[in-house]
Amino acid sequence: MSKPTFSLTLRSTLLFALIAALVVSSVGFYLYYAMEKEMVRRADYQVAGRVQYFRQLLGNSFPLTQLTRNPGLFENMLGNEQDILRFKLVGQSPIINVNPGHIVLPEVAAVADGQNLTLQSVHHILAMDDIPVRYAAADVRMRNGQTVEILAGHYMAGETRMLVAFRWEIIASVLLAYVLIAGLGYIVIRRGLRPLQKMAQEAAEIHPTSLSTRLSEEGAPLELQQLIHSFNEMLDRLAEGYQRLNQFSADLAHEIRTPVGALMGHCQVALYQTRSTEEYETLLANNMGELERISRMVENILFLARASHARSVLTITPLSMANETLRVVDYFEGLAEERGIRLHCQGEGVVFADALLFQRALSNLVANAINYGNENSEVQVSVDHQPDSSLVNVDNAGPAIPADKLDKLFDRFYRADPSRSEGGSSNGLGLSIVQAIMALHHGSVQVSSLAGGKTRFTLSFPRQQN
Incomplete structure (x- = not known):
């Protein structure tokens, strides 16, 4: 039982939509993490800048007594009502501790007075509700010689809400893009496959009685x-x-x-x-x-x-062309004498072929030359060699064969002169058998008309190594 298969349109649509969804989601998540990173960087700048601002404020002109009398002043300076701000003398309790969310911050080493704050000085933790908190601490020496530790923190609730909303927008965008691209892709692919459907319809209309019909290339991609x-x-x-x-x-x-x-x-x-x-x-x-x-x-x-329909098992051996041609000529000597035809053979050399098939091919050509040759004429069997092949030529003098019929001589049951037969030996199949034998040897058989009313059949065997 064959497995169920999906149409090319459906598979292409789903794959196209999946690739588009991956691209959109990758871009969306890249923007998400870039936005998150930028928000964290801005929060760190804000925290470090706030600590540095209060260091300069307290270190220059703001007296400690004013700090303790007006704690609400610093609370009003915070941009976020849940931000954290703590001032304390080193080794004492906090003078001011603004911490609306009661977030417990781990103790960290404060940046010493006189050293600049950097982004590496900012620390982070997660509050109980998994909201990030960015904070930093630094010391400042006041004019009276006292050292105050300043700690500022930023509770990133607003940024977190923004990121959550942005994340859901990305998910919605990916799903929407998947649906839209799948729909549009299906329409585009269906339209693009119309030539293929047209081709299938045209092919379905071809029957044995209409093999002359051809597929149209008009409009095809x-x-x-x-x-x-x-x-x-x-x-x-x-x-x-x-x-x-x-x-x-x-x-x-x-x-x-x-x-x-x-x-x-x-x-x-x-x-x-x-x-x-x-x-x-x-x-x-x-x-x-x-x-x-x-x-x-x-x-x-x-x-x-x-x-x-199948490659016969050939026994390829080196054969003496002189001996093989002489053996065939001797066999047909009696038949040739009945018509007053003289048989001659010349040439020598080696051909690589199956002995039985070589004799059969050459015998068919010699029999054909005798049957169709003029009486009291001559049939010449000659051997020739070329760099890449060994040739056997069979020449006879007989009725001229029109040029348009030469190529048809190897068709089965074809006779150039229907009034004559091949003596009942092959029934119009002799030359077809010769062509099949040469195909088995990866060679060829050719026919040509020579001067003087002669016809030549040439067997061409490819040269092989011992």
Whole structure:
């Protein structure tokens, strides 16, 4: 059972929205922590500045008696009603202790008189309600020689409320951005995938009866044009293969119909009236010939099917081209003499090939040259070599083959001259078998027309190392 899959639109939308949410949330949290850091820095400046202000005030002109008579004066100086301010003589109880929230501050070493306060002099704690408190302490020597310790603290309740509100705004913004971007992304992606949907609809309308239909590249984005082009090329190959298959089926039916019709005719004639023993023997001999023709046709078709759909196991060995060509020429010497054709072979060398398949390919070419060559002519089998291949040429003099038919000679059941056959040996499959054998060897077979009404078939075997 296959796993359920989500559509490309949905997956792309969710991924796009997730990335956008991560970006928005990252920016939001960066701003949040930057804002928090800035608030803490401002609070530290405020605390340090307040302590320094009171140090200068008390150290210059403010008498201690005035300090004790007007404690409310300092309370009014605090910007936050919950801020902390404490004055005390060293070693004594506080003279002034403004602490509306009754926050307990740990004792810290005060900055000595004459030393400047820095941000590093500011300390922090968390109050009971988890509100940060920033505070600092410093000593100041008054004109009467007494030393007063000044402690100022800032209760960051307002900043905390602002940060909480800002945090919720960030969360809401992230959720809103996720929803909006998901919706907009879905619309954009759906619109962007319309060419792909159009392509799928056009492909669904292609049937075996309409293989000439091609996908349209009009309006398709650049990314899909390459896919459409490759798909159309695939359709071209399928149409060509389908056409060849139809032609092959029609030719096969035609080729089989002839011997089957002959067999039926012979049997019908024999059954029409009583025959002698000699007549029945003749009938059986004729039927046997037709059956052998059908058997050869089936064997050839089976060989082509195996060669086309799977790499046969080849036994590649170095072969003497002189010996192999001479063996084939000797085999066809009798058939050639019947038509007054002279066979010659020349050249030598080594070719790397399967011995049986090499002989079969060359035999088909020689048989083809004898069957289609002019009587009292000559068939020349020659060997040639090139830097990257070994060549075997088979030349014969015969009827001229039009240039537009040369490429069709290797089609199955094709004959340049329909009035003639290959002597019943291959039923129009001989050259197709040669082409299949050369494909197994990663080589090629070519045909060309030479001067003087000659035709040349060339087998090209790639050179291999021992």
